[in-house]
Amino acid sequence: MIADPAAPPIDDAHVKDRVSPRxxxxxxxxxxxxxxxxxxxxxxxxxxxxxxxxxxxADGRYGFMVRAVPKPGAPRSDTGMVWTGWSGDGRNFTMLDAPSIVPGPDAFDAGGVEDPTVVQREDGSYLVYYTGVLADQAHGELCYASGPSLDRLHKRGVVLASTKSEGNTKEATIERTADSQWRLFYEYAADNASRIGLALGADCAGPWIEQPTPFMPREQSWDDWHLSTGPMLTDDPDIPVMFYNGATRDARWRIGWIAFDRDCRTVLDRCIQPLITPPPVDDRTATDIAFAASVIVREHAIWLYYSLEDRRLARARIRRS
Incomplete structure (x- = not known):
């Protein structure tokens, strides 16, 4: 399934944040x-x-999916495989013996599989969004797989295709709306930068209808060039919050937050400084990235899961004030 072919591509290069006076x-x-x-x-x-x-x-355990990437210097056979694990405490995970999603054999993900996002349906089955990378390992599109369990997933193909205005769709964040529709945030490429797109659909598998861009980079800020999708905190449905990823032109990524109205069409508030910054390193040429991937709330604690330096994983307990 792909975006509604009747809907023209949306050119949002001129759009500024739609900020509420509230x-x-x-x-x-x-x-x-x-x-x-x-x-x-x-x-x-x-x-x-x-x-x-x-x-x-649904069974009370912490589920876990992660992208595993060849280390620098190792043969670059793929850009990633997706593995599954389970935990009782949300920090220590026991992984399955084999990956749940691997590249190929079809062309749409022959180069690698990245960026898993999991939806557990009401019948207990799973839908997993992921980025399928072509054999050139430079271009990708948002794909999905589904199945009765995470070790029995079947690939369904591209779910949101790249267009001339929105190439390299990836990094899905998906949530159900108050009226039982579905909302899909995703990253796309435009003007030599990453941007965040939004689409709506009647089902968690689409088809998706593109919406106006929800927010844009800010001049002279830590997020003045690149934006990428992060997880949504929806424990207060009237003020959903995205922990998004932002960067300067040289791709030094940090994690911030932005608050929306209930329909995610108007910005209510946005951080000034990043929430999470990578620890300092002596080598300025080293990978300088903190990148948010998921958030959960359990026993009134907010836990934000993210990667550092594209090689290790962490979680932060967040306090709202």
């Missing part, structure tokens, strides 16, 4: 940072890890 007092602070740990087969543990997607499964 005044709210909202802020977030980091109380605690912990490493996320995995125990699994050698084929997983010898790779670097990115895109940690954590959710509370």
């Amino acid at each position: 005044h709210i007092r909202l802020d977030f602070n980091v109380e605690l940072i912990e490493d996320v740990r995995m125990e699994g087969p050698a084929a997983l543990m010898e790779r670097d890890w990115m895109s940690p997607y954590v959710w509370l499964d």
Whole structure:
């Protein structure tokens, strides 16, 4: 399934944040940072890890999907495989013996599979959005797989195709709306930068109808060039919050937050400074990235899961004020 072919591509290069005159007092602070740990087969543990997607499964366990990437210097056979694990505490995960999604054999993901996002349906089955990378390992599109369990997923193909105005669709964030529709945020490429797109659909598998861009980069700020989708905090349905990823032109990524109205069409508030910044490094040429992937709320605690330096995983306990 793809975006509605009758809907023309939306050119949002001129769009500014649609900021509401409504005044709210909202802020977030980091109380605690912990490493996320995995125990699994050698084929997983010898790779670097990115895109940690954590959710509370229907059986009460913490579910976990992660992108495993060849380490620098290793043969670049793919841009990633997706592995699954489970945990009782949300920090220490036991991984399955084999990956849940691997590249190929079809062309749409022959180069790699990245950025998992999990939806558990009411019947207990799963739908997993992921980025399928072409054989050139430079271009990708948003794809999905589904199945009765995470070790029995079947690929369904491209769910939101790249267009002339929105190439390289990836990094899905999907939520159900108040009227039982579905809302899909995603990253796309435009004007040599990453942007965040929005689409609506009647089902979690689409088809998707593109909407106006929800927000844009800010001049002379830490997020003045690139934006990428992050997880949505929806425990207060009237003020959904996205922990988004932003960067300067040289791709130094940080994690911030932005608050919307109930329909995610108007910005109510937005952070000034990043919420999470990578630890300082001596080598300025080193990978300088913190990138949010998922958020959960359990026992009134907000836990934000993210990757650092495109190779290791962490979680932060967030306090709202």
